Amino acid sequence: MSLVYITTRTYNFVLASMLAWGFYIVFTLTHLYGGTPYYYVPVAALFSGLLGLITYFGVNRRLLKTKANETTLMMSTLGFDLILYGFLNVFSDYLVNVHKIPAKFFVLETKDITIDLGGLQVRAIGLVALITLVIAVMTLNTFLTKTRLGIAMRAAIENPELAGALGINPEVVYVLAWFVGGLLAGLSGGLLSLLTVGYTAVGMTIMVIFFAGALVGGIYSIFGSLLGGLLVGLGEYVGVYLMSTYIGGWISAYRPVFPLIIMAIALLTLPEGLISLPWGKLLKVWKIGGVKK
Amino acid sequence: MALLEVRNLYSGYGKLQVLFNVSLKAEEKRITVVVGPNGAGKTTLLNSITGIATIYSGEVVFDGRPITKLPRHSIARQGVACVPQMGNIFANLTVEENLRIAGYLLPENEVRERFSEIYDMFPVLNDFRHRKAGTLSGGERRMLAIGMALARKPKILLLDEITTDLAPIYVKKVLDRIVELRDNLGLPIVLVEQHAVRALQIADKAYLLVSGNVRYEGDPQELLEHPEFSKLYLGVS
Numbered sequence: 001m002s003l004v005y006i007t008t009r010t011y012n013f014v015l016a017s018m019l020a021w022g023f024y025i026v027f028t029l030t031h032l033y034g035g036t037p038y039y040y041v042p043v044a045a046l047f048s049g050l051l052g053l054i055t056y057f058g059v060n061r062r063l064l065k066t067k068a069n070e071t072t073l074m075m076s077t078l079g080f081d082l083i084l085y086g087f088l089n090v091f092s093d094y095l096v097n098v099h100k101i102p103a104k105f106f107v108l109e110t111k112d113i114t115i116d117l118g119g120l121q122v123r124a125i126g127l128v129a130l131i132t133l134v135i136a137v138m139t140l141n142t143f144l145t146k147t148r149l150g151i152a153m154r155a156a157i158e159n160p161e162l163a164g165a166l167g168i169n170p171e172v173v174y175v176l177a178w179f180v181g182g183l184l185a186g187l188s189g190g191l192l193s194l195l196t197v198g199y200t201a202v203g204m205t206i207m208v209i210f211f212a213g214a215l216v217g218g219i220y221s222i223f224g225s226l227l228g229g230l231l232v233g234l235g236e237y238v239g240v241y242l243m244s245t246y247i248g249g250w251i252s253a254y255r256p257v258f259p260l261i262i263m264a265i266a267l268l269t270l271p272e273g274l275i276s277l278p279w280g281k282l283l284k285v286w287k288i289g290g291v292k293k
Numbered sequence: 294m295a296l297l298e299v300r301n302l303y304s305g306y307g308k309l310q311v312l313f314n315v316s317l318k319a320e321e322k323r324i325t326v327v328v329g330p331n332g333a334g335k336t337t338l339l340n341s342i343t344g345i346a347t348i349y350s351g352e353v354v355f356d357g358r359p360i361t362k363l364p365r366h367s368i369a370r371q372g373v374a375c376v377p378q379m380g381n382i383f384a385n386l387t388v389e390e391n392l393r394i395a396g397y398l399l400p401e402n403e404v405r406e407r408f409s410e411i412y413d414m415f416p417v418l419n420d421f422r423h424r425k426a427g428t429l430s431g432g433e434r435r436m437l438a439i440g441m442a443l444a445r446k447p448k449i450l451l452l453d454e455i456t457t458d459l460a461p462i463y464v465k466k467v468l469d470r471i472v473e474l475r476d477n478l479g480l481p482i483v484l485v486e487q488h489a490v491r492a493l494q495i496a497d498k499a500y501l502l503v504s505g506n507v508r509y510e511g512d513p514q515e516l517l518e519h520p521e522f523s524k525l526y527l528g529v530s
Binding site for chain 1: 343345364365366375377380381382384385386393394395397398401445
C-alpha cells in the first residue's frame with residue numbers, strides 16, 4: 001500500500017481484490033491440478049501483479065494525467081475494486097456451477113504439509129510464511145538500495161522533478177510500484193489461503209489489517225509499513241489471546257476490531273507512524289544502556 | 294555555431310506569462326551568464342529550456358534539433374544537464390547514490406569511472422561518499438549537485454543561481470570549479486546568477502534580463518559599465 005501511495009499518491013483499495021484473487025488462484029489450481037498449494041503461490045503473485053498493471057494503465061494513469069486529487073484517486077480504486085470483486089463472484093459461481101467445486105467458502109488447511117521438527121509436528125505454513133517474509137523484505141531492501149532501478153525508484157519518490165531532469169522516466173517507477181504492490185498482495189493472498197477460510201469478500205476483511213499496518217508503521221515509508229504490518233498482525237493475535245484469558249473465549253469473535261483499535265491508538269499518539277520515531281537516538285540510548293549494564 | 298539556441302521565446306506558467314520575445318545563444322566551450330534582478334525571469338528561462346515551463350511560442354534548439362515540445366526526461370537524454378537552485382540533490386540518498394543515479398542514462402561502469410574524476414574535482418564528496426546528502430552543508434550540497442550534473446557526461450551544463458546563500462569562500466570555490474569545467478573539459482555552461490559582478494568576471498558572453506525582456510546581449514565587461522546594469526545593481530540613476 002505504501003509503495004503505491006508514495007509513488008502515485010493513491011490509497012490502493014484494489015489490494016483487497018488482488019489478495020482475494022490470490023486466494024482463489026491457489027484454491028482453483030490446487031483443485032484442478034492437485035499437488036501442494038505452495039506450487040501455485042507464485043502464479044497467484046504474478047496474477048495479482050498483472051491486476052496491478054491493469055489497474056494502473058486502465059484507471060490510475062489516466063487520472064494522474066488529469067492531475068486528479070487524492071480523494072478522486074482513492075475513490076477510483078474503490079470503484080475498480082468493486083468491479084474486480086464482481087468478477088471474482090462470477091468466477092466463484094462458475095467454479096461452483098460448471099466444475100462443481102465448492103468455491104463459495106473453502107479451507108486449504110488440510111492440503112498443507114506437516115513438518116517434523118525433532119518429534120514436534122508443525123504445519124509448514126508458519127515456517128514458509130516467515131521465510132517468505134524475510135526473503136521478500138531482503139529482496140525489496142536489496143532492490144531499493146543496491147540496484148540502479150531501485151535507487152532510481154527512491155529518487156523519483158523523493159523528488160520526481162529532479163528525477164525527471166536526470167532522465168529517469170517516472171512512468172517506469174509508477175508501473176513498477178503497481179506491479180510489485182500487486183505481486184506482494186497476491187503472494188499474501190496465496191499464503192493466507194492456507195491459514196484462513198477463503199470466500200469472495202476475504203480481501204475486504206484482510207484489507208483492514210493492511211491499511212492499519214501501513215498507517216501504524218507510516219504510510220510514507222515502505223519499511224515502516226512492513227514494521228507496522230508485523231506489529232498489527234502480532235498485536236491482533238496477542239490481544240485476542242490475552243483478552244480471551246482474562247475475559248473469556250467469546251471475545252475472539254471480535255478479533256477484526258483489534259487492528260482498528262491499534263490503528264486508532266497509533267493515529268492518536270503517533271500520527272505519522274512508527275517511522276517518525278527518532279530511531280537513531282533510541283538505538284543509541286538502548287546501546288549505552290546496554291553497555292552500562 | 295551555437296550549441297543551444299533560444300529563439301523568440303514567449304513562456305511562463307499556465308496563464309502567467311514571464312518571458313517576452315527572449316532569444317539566447319550558448320556556444321561551445323563558453324560560459325554564458327544571464328544576470329538580472331529578482332523576478333526578471335532567469336529561472337523561467339532555464340525552466341523553458343528544460344521542459345518545465347509552458348512555452349506559448351518560440352523555439353528551443355539544441356545541437357541542431359528542436360527540443361521545445363519534448364518532455365523533461367527526453368531533454369535530459371539529449372545531453373542537457375540542469376542544476377536547479379533548490380531541490381537539486383536527493384537528501385535521503387547517500388552522496389555516492391546521488392552520483393550513481395545522476396548517471397542513470399550511462400552504462401554503470403562508465404558512471405563509476407567518472408566518480409574518480411568528480412572526487413578529484415570535489416574531494417569533500419569523496420570524504421562524505423557514504424553520508425546521506427541531506428546532512429551536507431550548503432556549499433557541499435552545491436558541489437554534489439554540480440558533481441551529479443557532471444556524472445551525466447552532459448553536452449551542456451545549465452546552472453541556476455548556484456552560489457545563492459553560500460558563504461563568500463564557497464562562492465569563490467564554486468565559481469573557480471565552473472571555470473575549470475570550461476577550461477579543462479571544454480564544457481559549455483549557461484550560468485544564471487544574482488551575484489552578477491562575480492559571475493560576469495568569469496563569463497565569455499552576457500545577457501541582462503529585466504522583466505522578462507533581454508535588455509543587453511554581448512561582452513560581459515561592457516555590461517558591467519552599461520547604464521541599466523549600474524542602475525539595477527549599483528543604484529546609480
